[in-house]
Amino acid sequence: MARRIRAVAAVARDLLVGEDWGLAVGMVAALGLTAGLSRSTVPSWWVLPATILVLLPLSVWRAERRRG
Amino acid sequence: MAVFLACAVEAAEAATIVLAAGTARDWASAGYGAVAATLVLAAAVAALGPAITRIPAGALRLVVGALLLLFGIRWLRKAVLRAGGAAALHDEERIFRERVEIARRAARRGWGRVPDAYGFALSFQGVLLEGTEVVFIVLTFGSNQHAIGLAAAAAGAAILAVGLAALAVRAPLTRIPENTLKFVVGVLLTGFGAFWSAEGAGARWPGSDAALLALLPAVALVGLLLIAGLRWHGRARTGAARPPISPPAAEPG
Numbered sequence: 086m087a088r089r090i091r092a093v094a095a096v097a098r099d100l101l102v103g104e105d106w107g108l109a110v111g112m113v114a115a116l117g118l119t120a121g122l123s124r125s126t127v128p129s130w131w132v133l134p135a136t137i138l139v140l141l142p143l144s145v146w147r148a149e150r151r152r153g
Numbered sequence: 154m155a156v157f158l159a160c161a162v163e164a165a166e167a168a169t170i171v172l173a174a175g176t177a178r179d180w181a182s183a184g185y186g187a188v189a190a191t192l193v194l195a196a197a198v199a200a201l202g203p204a205i206t207r208i209p210a211g212a213l214r215l216v217v218g219a220l221l222l223l224f225g226i227r228w229l230r231k232a233v234l235r236a237g238g239a240a241a242l243h244d245e246e247r248i249f250r251e252r253v254e255i256a257r258r259a260a261r262r263g264w265g266r267v268p269d270a271y272g273f274a275l276s277f278q279g280v281l282l283e284g285t286e287v288v289f290i291v292l293t294f295g296s297n298q299h300a301i302g303l304a305a306a307a308a309g310a311a312i313l314a315v316g317l318a319a320l321a322v323r324a325p326l327t328r329i330p331e332n333t334l335k336f337v338v339g340v341l342l343t344g345f346g347a348f349w350s351a352e353g354a355g356a357r358w359p360g361s362d363a364a365l366l367a368l369l370p371a372v373a374l375v376g377l378l379l380i381a382g383l384r385w386h387g388r389a390r391t392g393a394a395r396p397p398i399s400p401p402a403a404e405p406g
């Protein structure tokens with residue numbers, strides 16, 4: 086049973102997190118910031134696009150640095 | 154369209170495993186395995202689909218959007234690394250050869266009406282694993298658009314098209330531009346995921362749905378610039394020429 090739960094958890098982790106957990110954590114944190122800002126008068130739509138613009142290049146750069 | 158393209162990629166990967174099982178072991182057993190796994194996946198969509206549509210619209214957009222965003226950005230990252238030369242392209246022919254080699258070594262044993270249990274298990278496992286991503290995309294995209302039936306039909310059409318092509322050639326589908334499709338689907342899932350999850354979290358996009366017309370090209374542009382940067386970095390490091398910038402040109406065959 087425990088082995089099956091671990092196997093399902095591994096599939097879910099591979100599906101959503103992949104090789105860079107920092108990227109996934111960053112996107113979730115950005116979503117939290119979006120929700121927080123949406124409760125104020127400050128526009129919040131820009132948070133996710135800005136996070137993609139910063140975190141995706143960082144993640145690609147980290148992978149390239151690991152390789153080389 | 155996103156569902157169709159994503160499912161075509163996954164179906165090509167699953168077809169490689171089924172073909173390897175059929176070539177090395179037994180075609181009937183490989184076929185039974187593929188059909189059994191497809192039925193399990195269809196049952197998962199039928200069971201989970203109605204449950205997902207009962208979630209309130211705002212919460213659904215937040216959860217489904219976040220899942221699509223995480224899933225999409227993972228695909229986009231992988232496609233960028235492959236097209237930029239920082240990771241190996243998915244080579245269906247090599248995978249096919251390896252699978253056939255491993256499958257030929259296993260002992261032959263029947264199981265009920267299935268002539269070869271190993272061929273059945275290999276095919277079943279491959280289709281089930283690749284199909285999990287198909288189910289995920291069908292459920293998330295379909296539920297958010299209130300069209301799980303349409304998403305399932307698009308997935309079925311992609312699987313049928315790739316399955317028929319694989320049956321016709323009985324060889325790995327190396328001509329499917331897998332990384333290009335992965336890049337396009339990564340852009341679509343990341344863009345729609347960011348849009349829906351931000352809306353679900355309470356954000357108001359300028360121009361409402363029209364914001365997608367700016368968001369999707371912007372995500373694609375970031376991806377293309379990263380590919381160009383990786384190739385430039387690779388050339389600067391090795392001094393060797395790499396393929397031109399556009400992702401489609403990065404595909405073999």
